[in-house]
Amino acid sequence: MKKFFAYSGMLLSLAALVLASSPYLMKKIKGHIPDPNRNGDLYMMSALPGFKDPHFTEDCPTPAFHSPKLDHVALYILGDSYTKYMKPASFNTAFYHFIHWDDPPHKIAALDSTKRNILIIECTERQIRERFGVSFIHNFAIQKNYHPETDPSIQPHKLDLQAEDNLKYLFTFNKEVGYFKNLKASFNRMVFDRVDKDVYLDKQHQRLYLSATVDTEANTSSFRYLPDQELRTMVKHLNEALAFFQKAGFSAVYFSVMPNPVSLIAPQTGSYNHLVERLQTAPGLKMPYIDAWHLLSPQAPDLYFRSDTHWNCAGRDRWLQAVDSLLHQEAPSPERP
Amino acid sequence: MLFNSLQFLFFFVFITITYFRLPHRQRWILLLLGSCYFYMVFKPIYILILIFTIVIDYFAGIFIENAQGKRRKMFLLASLVANIGVLAVFKYYNFLNLNLTHLLGEFHRHNPVPFLSILLPIGLSFHTFQAMSYTIEVYRGNQKAERHFGIYSLYVMFYPQLVAGPIERPQNVLHQLHEPHPFDHQRLQSGLMKIAEGFFKKVVIADRLSWVVNHSFNHIQQENGLSLLVATVFFTFQIYCDFSGYSDIAIGTARILGIDLMKNFNHPYLSRSIGEFWSRWHISLSTWFRDYLYIPLGGNRVAVPRFYFNIFIVFMISGLWHGANWTFVIWGALHGSFLVVENIRKKWWPSLRLPGALQWLLTFLLVCITWVFFRAASVQDAFLVLRKIFTLSFGAPLHTPFNLAEMIFCILLIALLLLKEKRGWTFHPSGNLAFYSSLAGIALVIYFFGVFNYTQFIYFQF
Numbered sequence: 001m002k003k004f005f006a007y008s009g010m011l012l013s014l015a016a017l018v019l020a021s022s023p024y025l026m027k028k029i030k031g032h033i034p035d036p037n038r039n040g041d042l043y044m045m046s047a048l049p050g051f052k053d054p055h056f057t058e059d060c061p062t063p064a065f066h067s068p069k070l071d072h073v074a075l076y077i078l079g080d081s082y083t084k085y086m087k088p089a090s091f092n093t094a095f096y097h098f099i100h101w102d103d104p105p106h107k108i109a110a111l112d113s114t115k116r117n118i119l120i121i122e123c124t125e126r127q128i129r130e131r132f133g134v135s136f137i138h139n140f141a142i143q144k145n146y147h148p149e150t151d152p153s154i155q156p157h158k159l160d161l162q163a164e165d166n167l168k169y170l171f172t173f174n175k176e177v178g179y180f181k182n183l184k185a186s187f188n189r190m191v192f193d194r195v196d197k198d199v200y201l202d203k204q205h206q207r208l209y210l211s212a213t214v215d216t217e218a219n220t221s222s223f224r225y226l227p228d229q230e231l232r233t234m235v236k237h238l239n240e241a242l243a244f245f246q247k248a249g250f251s252a253v254y255f256s257v258m259p260n261p262v263s264l265i266a267p268q269t270g271s272y273n274h275l276v277e278r279l280q281t282a283p284g285l286k287m288p289y290i291d292a293w294h295l296l297s298p299q300a301p302d303l304y305f306r307s308d309t310h311w312n313c314a315g316r317d318r319w320l321q322a323v324d325s326l327l328h329q330e331a332p333s334p335e336r337p
Numbered sequence: 338m339l340f341n342s343l344q345f346l347f348f349f350v351f352i353t354i355t356y357f358r359l360p361h362r363q364r365w366i367l368l369l370l371g372s373c374y375f376y377m378v379f380k381p382i383y384i385l386i387l388i389f390t391i392v393i394d395y396f397a398g399i400f401i402e403n404a405q406g407k408r409r410k411m412f413l414l415a416s417l418v419a420n421i422g423v424l425a426v427f428k429y430y431n432f433l434n435l436n437l438t439h440l441l442g443e444f445h446r447h448n449p450v451p452f453l454s455i456l457l458p459i460g461l462s463f464h465t466f467q468a469m470s471y472t473i474e475v476y477r478g479n480q481k482a483e484r485h486f487g488i489y490s491l492y493v494m495f496y497p498q499l500v501a502g503p504i505e506r507p508q509n510v511l512h513q514l515h516e517p518h519p520f521d522h523q524r525l526q527s528g529l530m531k532i533a534e535g536f537f538k539k540v541v542i543a544d545r546l547s548w549v550v551n552h553s554f555n556h557i558q559q560e561n562g563l564s565l566l567v568a569t570v571f572f573t574f575q576i577y578c579d580f581s582g583y584s585d586i587a588i589g590t591a592r593i594l595g596i597d598l599m600k601n602f603n604h605p606y607l608s609r610s611i612g613e614f615w616s617r618w619h620i621s622l623s624t625w626f627r628d629y630l631y632i633p634l635g636g637n638r639v640a641v642p643r644f645y646f647n648i649f650i651v652f653m654i655s656g657l658w659h660g661a662n663w664t665f666v667i668w669g670a671l672h673g674s675f676l677v678v679e680n681i682r683k684k685w686w687p688s689l690r691l692p693g694a695l696q697w698l699l700t701f702l703l704v705c706i707t708w709v710f711f712r713a714a715s716v717q718d719a720f721l722v723l724r725k726i727f728t729l730s731f732g733a734p735l736h737t738p739f740n741l742a743e744m745i746f747c748i749l750l751i752a753l754l755l756l757k758e759k760r761g762w763t764f765h766p767s768g769n770l771a772f773y774s775s776l777a778g779i780a781l782v783i784y785f786f787g788v789f790n791y792t793q794f795i796y797f798q799f
Contacts, residue, residue: 010351010355013347013348017344161377161381163344164342171343172343183785187785192740194738
């Protein structure tokens with residue numbers, strides 16, 4: 001019996017280490033284990049039971065478009081978590097391609113010259129200073145015959161010795177561990193009035209926000225001082241990007257900043273820096289924008305999840321409808337004979 | 338790999354069970370490969386530095402043993418130059434260059450020497466010192482040169498103490514790596530309890546106190562004296578629990594494998610003098626400096642001024658060992674100065690003694706003051722902290738990230754720690770059921786009261 005336990009422990013621990021050290025195997029297994037974000041990322045971080053959303057989903061219904069399909073438009077989005085999970089059906093266009101900010105160098109297959117190629121640069125408010133604060137165009141390349149599925153530079157590494165995150169993913173997001181996490185988080189909140197360092201609980205204990213969007217030490221914060229000079233630098237880089245992408249063949253380029261939930265729902269939490277509004281109205285800005293700020297600010301609490309840092313399906317739908325209207329204005333369907 | 342990580346948990350289970358399933362002659366291979374993996378999790382390429390010093394010291398040991406006369410010294414020097422050279426390049430090059438830049442700047446000159454963009458290999462000072470102790474002991478004839486390359490490599494790389502000590506001596510460890518160690522249930526229990534104690538110190542006490550410490554030390558300009566005083570006292574216990582917690586886990590892990598590592602801490606905050614403090618704090622380092630620097634300099638068997646100079650210089654170098662920053666040099670210099678004063682008092686005014694409790698309090702306060710230099714980011718910051726502390730107003734509000742309940746909890750933890758050390762409490766229930774139930778209980782307490790930020794151990798950076 002002792003031998004059985006010894007060999008079981010040995011094999012299980014070895015298997016766990018091997019599995020967690022292999023991005024390839026992790027990719028294979030991810031569909032078969034519970035998704036840590038299944039109840040919202042803010043809940044995942046905080047483990048506060050009051051913020052668990054059993055109905056949370058990133059798989060929103062396809063929007064109901066009231067206008068004809070734009071068969072002559074190829075839409076590209078350079079985006080992050082807000083647009084990551086969108087499918088081609090989320091857009092009323094003939095072609096849709098998503099490029100993630102986190103995967104440079106961004107290679108794009110040669111543009112189809114028979115279509116109107118439109119690019120939307122989507123960025124969250126919390127990452128805008130990091131991304132637009134530097135020139136980002138050198139990360140892009142448009143290549144003939146480019147096939148992302150065979151690009152070795154974006155294939156996962158064979159081995160990654162830093163397996164900690166994967167081990168956490170494998171072993172700490174199941175129901176049983178979740179029970180202990182809930183207990184601990186509730187105890188810390190009730191006795192020590194403290195929540196996980198990655199989240200911020202508002203004074204009324206009604207909403208959670210990402211700490212990074214509240215903590216003034218962080219460049220990602222809605223309440224960190226924003227000097228005009230920094231704003232001018234961002235404008236310069238956006239204008240530079242506009243010229244670059246137009247030259248690369250895009251007929252239109254827009255940017256759209258997704259506001260931090262705290263900026264819309266609780267701007268009184270600190271001294272709000274009005275980054276989004278200031279950028280969109282900055283003198284000298286040439287790149288047009290999709291104004292997510294004014295789209296989402298009415299009824300903002302109803303357009304963001306309580307358990308997650310992102311918009312819910314209603315918020316997402318509002319933005320998608322705005323994109324659709326814009327595409328129809330930008331590239332009206334050719335008159336049919 | 339961090340001890341306070343899930344990865345270590347699986348690694349530890351796998352290595353320990355496999356170790357006892359393997360025949361004795363194959364165990365060194367498992368431990369060596371495991372140690373390589375343990376180290377490479379931080380930054381794989383830096384294993385090459387370890388291999389470089391291991392190869393040099395392995396052959397240096399054999400050559401020293403076989404050589405006669407001046408050639409022995411030459412081989413020892415070659416080994417020391419290689420080890421200190423690695424330290425100099427990776428740890429002190431940019432520091433020296435920065436000082437050169439400042440110096441030339443005073444004369445309005447430009448420094449043409451480029452800075453190196455390198456990360457400090459984790460635990461570099463620990464394993465180079467352990468490697469140096471081997472060649473020195475072979476040179477002195479206290480240790481036979483190790484012929485088994487694998488065992489010698491394991492002596493330098495043994496994973497429990499690879500990145501933060503205890504800095505071992507070859508006489509203590511090498512023979513243990515050769516000996517067979519059958520599974521011993523008593524050792525398993527005692528090792529597990531030591532590990533649990535280490536984890537409690539690290540994640541329940543040190544990482545909790547670090548919130549308050551970081552909160553104040555990251556905003557020195559805005560903080561008042563009272564908050565900085567509390568942060569300094571908390572840092573005093575944070576660094577102790579962090580480092581002695583690491584040592585406990587290392588000692589416990591090695592104990593289970595049948596290997597006894599040296600004691601690294603012996604209740605340092607119960608000391609009644611700075612001299613006593615240094616016989617209880619980071620014992621493996623202080624004895625290293627005693628044996629390989631202080632005594633070769635003449636120790637106390639020299640003229641009185643030279644004796645004081647020896648103390649001072651050893652502590653200055655000990656400070657520099659910790660980090661390439663003037664804050665660490667001042668930290669070492671302060672300890673050296675306190676020891677010199679203590680020795681002057683002993684020599685000239687032996688009857689001048691404070692009552693025991695006051696001696697303890699004075700020692701504790703002096704140690705706390707020195708920790709300000711250890712924790713502050715710069716010398717200017719350290720002086721600002723001290724200025725604010727010495728002019729504090731008790732009416733000022735205390736700024737901490739904790740509520741009253743958690744502050745009281747922190748104070749209770751510190752009191753419990755001191756009481757345990759003072760009374761010498763140990764916890765080892767007899768009987769398997771009682772033991773494993775208690776261990777599970779302790780694990781639950783650590784989980785519920787632990788702060789799991791996966792914070793590195795402070796001493797890893799050295």
